[in-house]
Amino acid sequence: MAEPFDIAVLGAGPAGANAALEASRLGCRVVMIDEQSHAGGQVWRAKSAAVLSAPETPETSAGNQLRKAVSQSAIAHLGDARVWQIEQVPEGWSLQILVGGRSETIIAKALVLATGAREFVQPIPGWTLPGVIGLAGATSLMKQALMPPGHRTVVSGSGPLVFFVASEIRRLGGTVAAVVTPNSRMDWIGALPSMCRRPDLMWRGMVWMADLMLARVPIFWRHAVSDVRGEDAVSSVQISKLGPDWTPLRTVKTVTSDSVCLGNGLIPALEAAQLAGLEITHAPELGGWVPKVAKDGSTNLRGVFMCGDGVGIRGASAAEIHGKLAGLSAAEFTGKQVGLQKNRLYARYAAASSFGLAMTALSVPRPGLEKLATPQTIMCRCESLSRDQLLHEIEAGAASTNAVKSGLRAGMGPCGGKFCQTAIARLVASTKGLEEGAVPPHTARPPLRPVPVSALAGDFAYSDLPIPKPAPL
C-alpha cells in the first residue's frame, strides 16, 4: 500500500471501533481490520446475510448504532480480513493480513490492538462430541444465525453468560433441558452491590432467571456437567454436585439432550500483543494472563496501544470507553491535540470496569473444576491428547507450556493452542506445585490465524492445514 496509515486498529468490536472512531474524528488516517464482515465484535456480532429481518435486541441496536457510526466515518474498514503477522518496521508497524485469499501488507505509524477475548472451556469427558459447543460460542451462533444450537439444550457454565444463552435459546424457539452453573445463589447475592451500578443489566438478568423459573427449567446451582455421552453426537449429559472450590463431589442426574453449551469464563486474546512484543503478567481477576497496558491504552512499546477485553475481561461497556481512550492516545502519538479529552473518560471507565470485573469474578473457574477431567479426557482437541498423556510428559520433566508443546505437539495443532493451553498450564502448575502465575502461555508465533489453504489448489489433506512451528525452548 502506498502511503502508510496513521493508525491501524486490529479488531472492530466495541473497543477497536471506538478507538478508530475517536482517532478518525481527530483527523487521523485510520484503517480498521477485522475477520468478521461487519463491525460489532463478539458482543454485537452482526446477523448473517441469510437473516432478512428479526426483532431488535439491546445487542442488535447497539451494534447497528456502532456500524452506522463506522460507515459514516472516514475509517477504512477492512472486513473479512485476518491479521496473521505483526512486525516493527522503520515507518512504524507492519501487519500481514489475509483478505480475499491473498496476503497483503499494511503499514501504520501506530497500532491499536483490540483483539477481545475467547472462552475457556474446562475439558470434561465427552466434550469433543459433535453437539457440544462453547457457551460464548453459542451466543455467536445465535447472534449470526438467529437459531438455537439444537432442539433440546443443556446450558452449562459460570457467570452471567449461562443465563443469557438459556434465555436466547428460548427466545429463538429452542428448549432448555437444564441450566447448570458452578456458581451458587450466594455468589450472585455477593455480586449485587457491583451490579447495582448497572440497573438495566441487572433487571435483564432478573428477567432471564424469572422466565426460566416460570418455565420450570431446572437450574442446578453449584453443579457442573461432568460427562457428555453419545455415539456420533450428544445424546445425554451427567450433572455433578460441586464443592465450595468447585471440586466435583458426586453425580446427581442424567439429562437427555441433543446439544450442550459449555463455558467457564473468558480469557484475553493476547497472541497479537505477544507477537508485537508486549510484556504479559498474570492477573486472575482480569481473566488470566494480560499484557501490560496503562488505563489510557498506552504500552511501553513505541506506537503500540491496546484496549478492551484483550487487556482484561471488563465487559463491553468498559471496552467502549477504553477504546476511546486508546484512540485518543494513539492520535496524540501521531501528533494530534487531544487536550483534556482523556481525563473526562477515566471515571466512566472505572465505573464500567467495576461491573464487568464483578461478572468476571463470578466466571473465573475455581481450582477444583479441573478435576472434572479424568485421566482419559482429551485436553488437546487438535491432537487428541489425553490428560494422562500430558501428565506423563510433565512428570518426565516438561515444566512449561512450551516444553509440553514441543514434546507432544500439544498446542501445535490447527487451533494454535487457543483451546488447550490454559488447561495445560493449570495441569503443569498443579503437577509441579507451582502458582498459575509461574506457568505462562507458550510463546506466540505467526501465523495468528491459519493461513488459508484456498491458495493451494488440488488435493487437500488435513495435514496441509498450516500448523504453527514449534517454539524453540
Next chain:
Amino acid sequence: MIRLVPNQSDSIQRAPLVDFTFNGRIISGHMGEAVFTALTRAGVLHLRDAPADGAPRGAFCCMGLCQECVVEIAGNSVESCRQPLSEGLAVLSVTRGKHG
C-alpha cells in the same frame, strides 16, 4: 403459561432456501448463512473425524478459532462456521476415518 422471554422464532425472516450437498447428501439451507448453521439445522453435527483417533467432531467455538468445523469445498479447506452458503455448494468432510 406466562413467558417473560417471548418465543420470537416466527418473526424472523430468512433468505430463500437453496440446495447443497454434504458428502453427497442433498441438504437445504438459507442462501448466505454459514454452511455449519445449515448443517446444524438439518441435524448434521458430525462434520469430520479427528485425525489422531478418528473420533467424531463438529463445530465448537463458532467464531473461526478452533478449526473443528473445517470442511472441504472445491479442494480447499474452509471453516464451515465462516463459509457462506450458496446454491449447489458441494461440501465434503476433510478426513473420513472409521466414522466416515
